Amino acid sequence: RKEVEQDPGPFNVPEGATVAFNCTYSNSASQSFFWYRQDCRKEPKLLMSVYSSGNEDGRFTAQLNRASQYISLLIRDSKLSDSATYLCVVNTGGFKTIFGAGTRLFVKA
Amino acid sequence: DAGVIQSPRHEVTEMGQEVTLRCKPISGHNSLFWYRQTMMRGLELLIYFNNNVPIDDSGMPEDRFSAKMPNASFSTLKIQPSEPRDSAVYFCASSSPTTSGREFIEADTQYFGPGTRLTVL
Numbered sequence: 001r002k003e004v005e006q007d008p009g010p011f012n013v014p015e016g017a018t019v020a021f022n023c024t025y026s027n028s029a030s031q032s033f034f035w036y037r038q039d040c041r042k043e044p045k046l047l048m049s050v051y052s053s054g055n056e057d058g059r060f061t062a063q064l065n066r067a068s069q070y071i072s073l074l075i076r077d078s079k080l081s082d083s084a085t086y087l088c089v090v091n092t093g094g095f096k097t098i099f100g101a102g103t104r105l106f107v108k109a
Numbered sequence: 110d111a112g113v114i115q116s117p118r119h120e121v122t123e124m125g126q127e128v129t130l131r132c133k134p135i136s137g138h139n140s141l142f143w144y145r146q147t148m149m150r151g152l153e154l155l156i157y158f159n160n161n162v163p164i165d166d167s168g169m170p171e172d173r174f175s176a177k178m179p180n181a182s183f184s185t186l187k188i189q190p191s192e193p194r195d196s197a198v199y200f201c202a203s204s205s206p207t208t209s210g211r212e213f214i215e216a217d218t219q220y221f222g223p224g225t226r227l228t229v230l
Contacts, residue, residue, distance in 0.1 A: 034218075042223070043200055043221035043222060043223055043224055044152070044200075044221050045221065046218045046219070046220075049218070087152065095140060095142075095157045095159065095164055095165065096154075096165065097142070097154060097219070098154070099144075099151060099152040099153075099154075100151070101151040101152075102151065102152075
């Protein structure tokens with residue numbers, strides 16, 4: 001079993017739709033959690049951190065469920081510019097950071 | 110303010126040749142990470158440094174790979190000899206973790222460089 005697992009997608013959604021991604025992690029001692037975004041042929045960039053029960057940033061909401069060991073990312077009112085790969089990232093302690101394989105999102109007009 | 114700088118951006122070489130990738134982290138950041146990304150394996154952490162000291166190199170695939178950080182503003186990842194299966198995008202990232210007073214240090218945001226696209230023929 002991979003340490004961090006994501007549905008690879010792709011998710012194809014129309015503009016304005018709400019889409020949700022899930023991510024599961026295997027190490028119950030994991031300390032901190034992040035969502036990164038990666039555009040095609042670009043480097044990953046931090047989208048948002050998920051440190052406690054979850055947080056919201058505009059149209060984006062991230063949630064953490066420690067009991068079930070999963071993280072979710074909800075995108076409301078999808079824009080064309082949201083098309084990218086979304087990477088779930090888990091820190092298992094110290095500097096040990098594990099990236100999921102990513103979920104691809106295509107938002108269409 | 111300059112971000113993480115990597116060079117070269119593209120490298121095409123022949124099997125057996127030595128390849129050196131370079132990274133300049135963001136000034137003031139004391140942690141540096143080398144990653145490799147392929148379609149098949151995704152983003153893999155190869156090695157990370159804290160205060161110029163290698164902390165964990167368990168992700169380095171084999172002895173052909175080596176990494177150094179001679180000072181706070183420069184790191185290299187070397188592959189010798191290179192093989193076609195080394196073809197990938199290599200990213201360098203830096204961060205400035207906050208100490209929590211606990212046994213471990215929490216990872217802070219990692220800032221990635223633009224990557225080096227390596228092709229080994």
